[in-house]
Every structure is written in C-alpha cells, then in structure tokens.
Amino acid sequence: MAKLEKDKKVLIRIENLKKYFPVKKPSLFDREALYVRANEDVSLDIYEGETLGLVGESGCGKSTLGRTLLQIYDQTDGRTIYYGLDIDELAPKYVSDILKRLPSLGNKLKELQKKENDTLKTYEKLPEGKEKYQALEKYREAEKEYRTLLLDVTQLIGGLIVADDLSEVSRVAMKEHETSREAFKIRKKIKEENVLIEGKVLTLQEEGKKLEEIETQIKSQKNKVQEWEKELSKLEDKIKDIEKEIEVLRDKYRNHPEFEKYDKNRDKGINLARLTENEARLLRKDLQLIFQDPYSSLNPRLTVGQIISEGLYAHKIFAKNDKSVQDYIIKTMEECGLAPYFIHRYPHQFSGGQRQRIGIARSVALRPKFIVCDEAVSALDVSIQSQIINLLLDLKEKEDLTYMFISHDLSVIKYISDRVGVMYLGNIVELAETEELYSRPMHPYTEALLSAIPTTDPDHKKDPVILEGDIPSPIRPPSGCKFHTRCKYATEICKNVLPEFEEVVPGHFVACHHKINLDKIEPAEVKIAK
Numbered sequence: 001m002a003k004l005e006k007d008k009k010v011l012i013r014i015e016n017l018k019k020y021f022p023v024k025k026p027s028l029f030d031r032e033a034l035y036v037r038a039n040e041d042v043s044l045d046i047y048e049g050e051t052l053g054l055v056g057e058s059g060c061g062k063s064t065l066g067r068t069l070l071q072i073y074d075q076t077d078g079r080t081i082y083y084g085l086d087i088d089e090l091a092p093k094y095v096s097d098i099l100k101r102l103p104s105l106g107n108k109l110k111e112l113q114k115k116e117n118d119t120l121k122t123y124e125k126l127p128e129g130k131e132k133y134q135a136l137e138k139y140r141e142a143e144k145e146y147r148t149l150l151l152d153v154t155q156l157i158g159g160l161i162v163a164d165d166l167s168e169v170s171r172v173a174m175k176e177h178e179t180s181r182e183a184f185k186i187r188k189k190i191k192e193e194n195v196l197i198e199g200k201v202l203t204l205q206e207e208g209k210k211l212e213e214i215e216t217q218i219k220s221q222k223n224k225v226q227e228w229e230k231e232l233s234k235l236e237d238k239i240k241d242i243e244k245e246i247e248v249l250r251d252k253y254r255n256h257p258e259f260e261k262y263d264k265n266r267d268k269g270i271n272l273a274r275l276t277e278n279e280a281r282l283l284r285k286d287l288q289l290i291f292q293d294p295y296s297s298l299n300p301r302l303t304v305g306q307i308i309s310e311g312l313y314a315h316k317i318f319a320k321n322d323k324s325v326q327d328y329i330i331k332t333m334e335e336c337g338l339a340p341y342f343i344h345r346y347p348h349q350f351s352g353g354q355r356q357r358i359g360i361a362r363s364v365a366l367r368p369k370f371i372v373c374d375e376a377v378s379a380l381d382v383s384i385q386s387q388i389i390n391l392l393l394d395l396k397e398k399e400d401l402t403y404m405f406i407s408h409d410l411s412v413i414k415y416i417s418d419r420v421g422v423m424y425l426g427n428i429v430e431l432a433e434t435e436e437l438y439s440r441p442m443h444p445y446t447e448a449l450l451s452a453i454p455t456t457d458p459d460h461k462k463d464p465v466i467l468e469g470d471i472p473s474p475i476r477p478p479s480g481c482k483f484h485t486r487c488k489y490a491t492e493i494c495k496n497v498l499p500e501f502e503e504v505v506p507g508h509f510v511a512c513h514h515k516i517n518l519d520k521i522e523p524a525e526v527k528i529a530k
C-alpha cells in the first residue's frame with residue numbers, strides 16, 4: 001500500500017500561491033487594471049524523492065507554476081516554503097524584518113482575526129442567495145489574510161505568539177537570528193576558501209611541486225580558515241546559550257491553552273519568495289529547471305564542457321583554476337549518456353535528444369535537490385522521449401532528486417509520476433497518487449482529460465467525454481467554479497461558489513461541488529480520511 005502523505009517528508013510547501021501577469025491597458029481611458037490570472041490560490045506539498053506530475057490544457061498555468069515556485073517569476077501572493085536547507089543555516093534577512101516587528105504584528109494579527117470572525121458571522125446570518133455567496137468570498141479572503149500572516153510569524157516563533165510581552169520574544173529571537181547570520185557568513189567564507197585551496201593544491205601537484213612546497217604556498221590561506229573556524233565555534237556556542245534562553249521563555253508559556261496549537265507551525269523552512277537576490281542565488285543550485293526546447297536553452301557559442309562548467313564556477317563548487325573540474329564534467333556527462341569526447345563540441349553538432357541530455361547534465365552537475373522538468377521531452381521523437389524519461393528516472397534514484405514533471409501528455413505523466421496534479425485555468429482542481437487518479441478521477445475535468453487518451457484495447461473502449469467550448473479567458477475567468485462553463489454536471493452553486501480543495505480520501509484532493517466516482521469509495525477509506 002502506498003505510504004500515507006503524513007509519513008513523508010515535505011521538500012516544498014506551496015500555500016495559496018498566486019501569479020498574475022499585468023496586461024497592458026487597451027486605452028489610456030481604461031480605469032481597470034487587468035491581469036492574466038495564471039496561477040490562483042495554488043496549495044500543494046511536494047514530497048522528498050517523489051515525481052509530481054502536472055497536467056492540463058495549454059495555457060492553464062503549468063509552466064507559470066513551475067517557474068514561480070522556483071522564483072524565476074516573482075510570486076504575486078502566497079507562501080513557498082523550502083525545507084531542503086535549515087533556515088538557521090541561511091539566516092535570511094526577512095526573518096529579522098518579522099522578528100523586529102513582532103509587537104506590531106501581534107496587534108495586526110488580532111485585527112485580522114476579528115475581521116475573519118466578523119465576516120464569518122455576516123455570512124452565517126444571510127439567507128441563501130447571491131449576497132450569501134459574496135459574503136462567503138469575503139470570509140475566505142479574510143481567513144486567508146489572517147492565516148498567511150499567522151503562518152509567517154508562528155513559523156518562526158511558534159507558541160510564543162501567545163506571550164504577554166512580544167517585545168521580549170522579539171529581543172531574544174533577534175539575538176539568535178543575528179548570531180546565526182554572522183555564523184552563516186563565516187561558514188560561507190570557509191567553504192569558498194576551501195574550494196580555492198583545493199584548486200590551488202591540484203594545480204601545484206600537476207606542476208610537479210613537492211608536498212612541502214605546496215604546504216608553504218597554501219599556509220596563509222589555511223591559517224585564515226583556522227581563525228574563521230575558531231570564530232565560528234564561538235558563535236555556535238553563543239547560539240546554544242541563546243537557545244537555552246528561548247527554552248526558558250517557552251517554558252513560561254507552555255501551559256497556555258493555545259501554545260500547542262500555534263507551536264505546530266514552528267519549523268525550519270525557508271520562504272523562497274522573501275529572499276533577497278543574493279540569498280536566492282545561494283539556493284539556485286538546489287532548485288533547477290529543465291526546459292522544453294533543447295535548442296534555445298543552450299548557448300551556441302559554448303562547448304559542452306563550458307556549458308556544464310559555467311554553473312560549477314558560478315556556484316563556487318569548483319575554483320576556476322581547478323583542473324579536476326574536467327574529470328567531474330566527464331563523469332557527469334557519462335552519467336547522462338554523453339560520450340566524453342563530446343566535451344569540446346558545440347550544441348549545433350548534436351541531435352535534439354543529445355541536446356536535452358546536455359541540458360540535464362548541466363543541471364545535475366550542480367547536485368540539485370529539486371528539478372522542474374517543463375515539457376522536457378515534448379519536442380523529441382517518441383523513441384527518444386522514452387530514453388530521456390528513463391535517464392531522468394535513473395538520475396532521480398542515483399541522486400535522490402525530487403521532480404515536478406510538467407506535460408500535457410497524460411500517458412507520459414502516468415508513466416513517470418508518483419502523484420499527479422490536474423490544473424484548470426490557474427487552479428489545481430484535483431491531486432492524487434497516479435493510480436488512484438487514473439482509476440478513480442473525481443473531478444469532471446480530469447474525467448474528460450482521461451477519456452481523451454487514445455486506447456488500443458478493444459475490450460475497454462471508452463466514450464470520450466466531450467469538453468464543450470473553449471477555455472475561458474484567464475483575464476476574466478468565470479465566477480464560482482471556473483470549469484462550470486464547460487461542465488456537464490454544473491448547477492447553480494457552481495456558478496457562484498468556488499469549491500474548496502478537499503481531501504476526500506487520504507491523499508486524494510478535489511475541488512468540485514459534484515464530485516464523480518464517489519460510489520467507488522469504500523466506507524472504510526472515508527473513515528481513514530476523517
């Protein structure tokens with residue numbers, strides 16, 4: 001049986017992610033600012049080691065989601081939390097922005113909570129009808145606003161949000177953060193200096209220098225590193241002392257009735273959307289993108305070796321004078337099915353499939369944790385597609401990678417994915433483990449997509465569910481459930497109320513007022529879900 005979601009480790013958590021692209025106004029006199037709502041309110045956990053497939057018709061926002069979560073596009077709203085690195089190790093600046101303002105944020109939270117309660121009361125009092133639907137939208141907005149700020153704050157200080165004196169919490173937490181930040185800077189210096197030393201040693205060895213001579217030449221650099229290590233260890237001791245101070249504060253409030261509730265939000269994830277340019281650069285090697293088009297994504301003026309080494313130098317994995325980089329590149333090329341003698345060739349000398357292998361080698365050389373593969377095989381012949389897919393699956397096992405695999409091809413998605421998310425007009429409308437989704441789709445849109453897969457099996461002839469009409473405009477999407485204009489099950493509620501993204505059975509989420517295939521659910525499964 002598949003592992004339950006809660007047993008798995010989250011690598012990236014996306015909450016209420018929104019990406020709007022501004023549209024140029026047709027005329028100066030147009031008052032309304034228009035946006036393409038490419039992603040709207042997407043919430044999703046991506047688990048370590050999984051391949052998460054993303055399907056949906058062209059223009060539904062798959063590429064935008066992949067790029068926004070990698071922060072290639074600035075996200076308009078929402079939270080994207082990365083768990084591949086501990087927040088204390090990076091100590092990003094946004095943490096101090098929150099911690100410094102704790103007392104005023106505490107007041108703001110109270111205001112937002114009141115607004116949430118008030119809008120809920122208004123909604124509950126109203127009779128069925130249009131006004132009630134509008135009140136529901138308002139309540140949901142207020143709830144989201146409160147929840148986002150609450151998570152931003154409690155992720156850092158947990159249950160301490162209940163403290164009577166938030167300025168005291170702010171003072172101690174800031175002290176810890178500032179010390180962690182100093183430690184982070186020193187750790188970075190040590191790492192970079194060690195890369196330089198390693199490169200120098202290898203060069204001197206190649207020049208035939210004796211061990212003693214090499215030692216003399218790198219002595220001052222090594223001494224510098226030793227000094228920094230001493231400084232670092234002092235800072236680490238200081239952090240331990242501050243942690244004890246924080247524990248004392250936590251003990252003081254531990255018995256507060258709401259402490260536990262808020263403390264559950266405390267974790268070490270990093271909010272990618274709030275990093276500075278420099279901080280984001282440090283994480284960029286962890287989070288990679290493989291494009292659809294293997295032609296335009298490779299610089300035609302660089303050889304394969306140069307293409308792969310660019311990132312290795314930029315991320316200071318190798319020093320520029322380090323001769324061992326060549327061996328490393330050849331090893332990576334071989335892993336990706338490229339012959340070592342290709343290293344001096346240019347992209348135009350390769351076929352599409354080989355070019356895609358070069359793109360993959362360039363990414364995996366950085367030892368990333370997460371890769372978005374955006375239509376990575378769509379431009380290739382079918383026989384080459386399967387080679388590249390198998391290469392990706394192979395690398396995933398070897399390198400402990402996690403993928404988001406974007407494709408409009410449902411057969412490819414079925415083959416490669418552990419779980420699948422179905423997108424429609426900017427929203428994820430259904431998400432489940434692959435087998436579950438393909439055998440028991442609960443959203444009418446998924447049903448329609450699946451029924452359109454060609455089959456050669458005469459015993460399982462399917463009647464395709466025809467999707468009526470075109471995809472509506474993402475600039476002015478339909479009200480309520482965006483799919484209602486094309487859905488054969490749609491009723492009045494669908495036109496007015498956005499359906500919640502609900503977990504129907506463990507791990508199977510659907511946003512629909514008239515879920516289908518519910519008769520295929522065993523009573524025992526529902527019990528587990530509750």
Ligand SMILES: Nc1ncnc2c1ncn2[C@@H]1O[C@H](COP(=O)(O)OP(=O)(O)OP(=O)(O)O)[C@@H](O)[C@H]1O
Pocket residue numbers: 021036037038056057058059060061062063064065408474
């Ligand atoms: N840079 C941009 N500026 C303005 N609008 C954009 C931009 N990128 C995407 N869009 C719009 O956002 C919506 C979602 O596009 P996106 O490329 O994410 O969809 P997709 O599902 O990946 O489609 P496809 O499979 O065709 O690439 C579309 O309406 C698209 O026109």
